[in-house]
Amino acid sequence: MASCWACLRPVDDDGRYHPACLRNVFGVARVPAIDVELAKLHTFALAMVGHTSLSGVQRKISMRLEKESRTLLVATEGGQFILKPQAQTFPALPENEHVSMRIAERVGIQIPPCALLELKDGSRAYLVRRFDRVSGRKLLQEDFCQLAMKSPKDKYQGSAELCAKLVLRYATAPLIEAERLFRLLVFAWWTGNGDMHLKNFSLLRGEDGNYRLSPAYDLVCTRLVIKGDELALPIGGTKRIGRRRLLALATQCQLPTRVAERALQDHAAATADVIDLIRACLLPDEMKREFVDLIRSRAAILSR
Numbered sequence: 001m002a003s004c005w006a007c008l009r010p011v012d013d014d015g016r017y018h019p020a021c022l023r024n025v026f027g028v029a030r031v032p033a034i035d036v037e038l039a040k041l042h043t044f045a046l047a048m049v050g051h052t053s054l055s056g057v058q059r060k061i062s063m064r065l066e067k068e069s070r071t072l073l074v075a076t077e078g079g080q081f082i083l084k085p086q087a088q089t090f091p092a093l094p095e096n097e098h099v100s101m102r103i104a105e106r107v108g109i110q111i112p113p114c115a116l117l118e119l120k121d122g123s124r125a126y127l128v129r130r131f132d133r134v135s136g137r138k139l140l141q142e143d144f145c146q147l148a149m150k151s152p153k154d155k156y157q158g159s160a161e162l163c164a165k166l167v168l169r170y171a172t173a174p175l176i177e178a179e180r181l182f183r184l185l186v187f188a189w190w191t192g193n194g195d196m197h198l199k200n201f202s203l204l205r206g207e208d209g210n211y212r213l214s215p216a217y218d219l220v221c222t223r224l225v226i227k228g229d230e231l232a233l234p235i236g237g238t239k240r241i242g243r244r245r246l247l248a249l250a251t252q253c254q255l256p257t258r259v260a261e262r263a264l265q266d267h268a269a270a271t272a273d274v275i276d277l278i279r280a281c282l283l284p285d286e287m288k289r290e291f292v293d294l295i296r297s298r299a300a301i302l303s304r
């Protein structure tokens with residue numbers, strides 16, 4: 001049985017997506033047409049540097065859905081979606097990001113609606129809905145580089161403890177957001193993510209004026225491509241992580257030990273389901289095997 005390109009659960013071979021999954025991403029139960037080809041995407045992405053609030057090194061395109069023609073168009077401003085095509089230097093990046101997001105969702109991390117899409121040239125791209133746009137208005141979003149008043153080029157000059165400090169200082173409900181941050185940091189380590197730098201965490205001001213950790217974004221298992229890749233930000237001054245380090249980080253987040261223990265246990269307990277997600281995802285088989293091995297061995301550390 002094939003897997004849904006949105007939720008990764010089984011779907012009829014001729015379906016590719018569940019109608020409900022399409023509605024969740026696009027608001028309608030039909031796959032939109034897409035007006036760009038991979039060959040042109042690079043030019044578009046370059047043309048948009050400086051034009052949109054998107055930054056980062058991977059090429060990505062801001063898109064909007066035109067309701068009448070049901071077509072996804074490149075948007076120079078006011079885009080509702082971000083599209084990330086295949087990258088030359090990082091094999092299967094869209095598939096990797098997509099399954100990483102679905103795993104995050106499985107362990108209770110908030111994610112925006114997202115799916116894989118087939119481009120005109122047959123390649124797959126990752127599409128995610130923007131969480132900083134509500135009925136055409138832009139919500140205020142500040143990444144942790146900005147909050148720490150560092151320049152974007154210093155996005156690796158930080159630590160998990162700095163992230164904790166920023167959340168405790170600026171979030172409206174500090175302890176609730178500190179627990180969410182702790183879970184995201186545990187998740188990043190568990191899933192071999194070596195690129196969670198300061199710009200990959202943000203606070204988002206909701207319509208109610210409250211500052212919360214934004215839904216997760218840019219989650220990738222970098223170890224599948226960069227062998228032995230370590231964390232982007234150290235925990236307790238090191239990138240060699242075990243249970244004790246994680247529990248010490250929880251203390252920095254001002255979380256009671258039982259809350260931290262439960263977070264670690266929740267990840268370990270999800271292992272079988274997460275392995276099912278990896279097996280169902282669209283990564284090449286060799287990468288699936290490596291990902292499963294990583295998840296298993298780190299789950300053992302979490303539940304020790």
Ligand SMILES: Nc1ncnc2c1ncn2[C@@H]1O[C@H](COP(=O)(O)OP(=O)(O)OP(=O)(O)O)[C@@H](O)[C@H]1O
Nearest residue numbers: 054055056057058112128129130131132199217218
């Ligand atoms: N779903 C989303 N909604 C709103 N803003 C988003 C979303 N996803 C990402 N962003 C914003 O766009 C920026 C770039 O996105 P993202 O981190 O996914 O791209 P990237 O090119 O992989 O970044 P880098 O390689 O620099 O980490 C993020 O830092 C974040 O501020």
Ligand SMILES: [Mg+2]
Nearest residue numbers: 056199200218
């Ligand atoms: Mg990023």
Ligand SMILES: [Zn+2]
Nearest residue numbers: 004007018021
């Ligand atoms: Zn689905």
